[in-house]
Amino acid sequence: GTRCEAYTCSTSAGTGCASCAPQANRTVHGHCASCNPGYFIAGPHCSAHTCSTGNGTECKTCRPQSDRTTNGQCSECNPGYFVSDGFCEAYDCSTGDGPGCASCAEQALRTTEGHCATCNPGYFLKGAHCQEYACVTGA
Numbered sequence: 828g829t830r831c832e833a834y835t836c837s838t839s840a841g842t843g844c845a846s847c848a849p850q851a852n853r854t855v856h857g858h859c860a861s862c863n864p865g866y867f868i869a870g871p872h873c874s875a876h877t878c879s880t881g882n883g884t885e886c887k888t889c890r891p892q893s894d895r896t897t898n899g900q901c902s903e904c905n906p907g908y909f910v911s912d913g914f915c916e917a918y919d920c921s922t923g924d925g926p927g928c929a930s931c932a933e934q935a936l937r938t939t940e941g942h943c944a945t946c947n948p949g950y951f952l953k954g955a956h957c958q959e960y961a962c963v964t965g966a
Contacts, residue, residue: 834858842866842873865892876900884908884915907934918942926950926957 834856836847844859848871852858855871862873877898878889886901890913894900900913908915920931920941928943932955936942939955946957 842875844873863893865895884917886915905935907937926959928957 833850834853836844836853836857836859838844838846840863843863844857845861845863845866846859847853848858848860853871858871859868859873862868866873866875875892876895878886878895878900880886880889882905885905886899886903887905888901888903889895890900890902894902897913901910901915904910904915908917917934918937918940920928920937920943922928922930925947927947928941929945929947930943931937932942932944936944937955942955943952943957946952950957950959952958
């Protein structure tokens with residue numbers, strides 16, 4: 828005759844289950860109810876949140892697997908970019924009159940928002956930003 832066997836499930840690290848689905852709800856072996864930190868439910872099993880490194884807005888280094896809550900989360904960005912909510916964003920810079928930048932620093936050289944390379948007449952570069960020359964009268 829035919830014999831019914833229960834679907835098995837055990838908990839383990841990595842892509843293993845953090846907790847198993849109740850027996851009555853299992854449709855396959857290893858049917859997870861929840862996943863370990865850094866992993867997510869994909870059908871009845873757990874998959875890793877992925878991350879790759881590269882240039883520009885891609886990560887210089889990825890968050891440790893167990894710290895990831897979605898794909899592509901960075902711990903460090905490439906030069907000219909900063910981590911914002913786990914993702915890399917470019918430091919913005921625009922040119923303008925007065926204290927605005929006459930020209931912006933190259934993307935990879937930027938260490939802050941509005942990082943100027945040169946200033947407009949009457950202004951000088953102090954750090955990454957333009958400041959007005961002060962005029963001292965009398966002595």
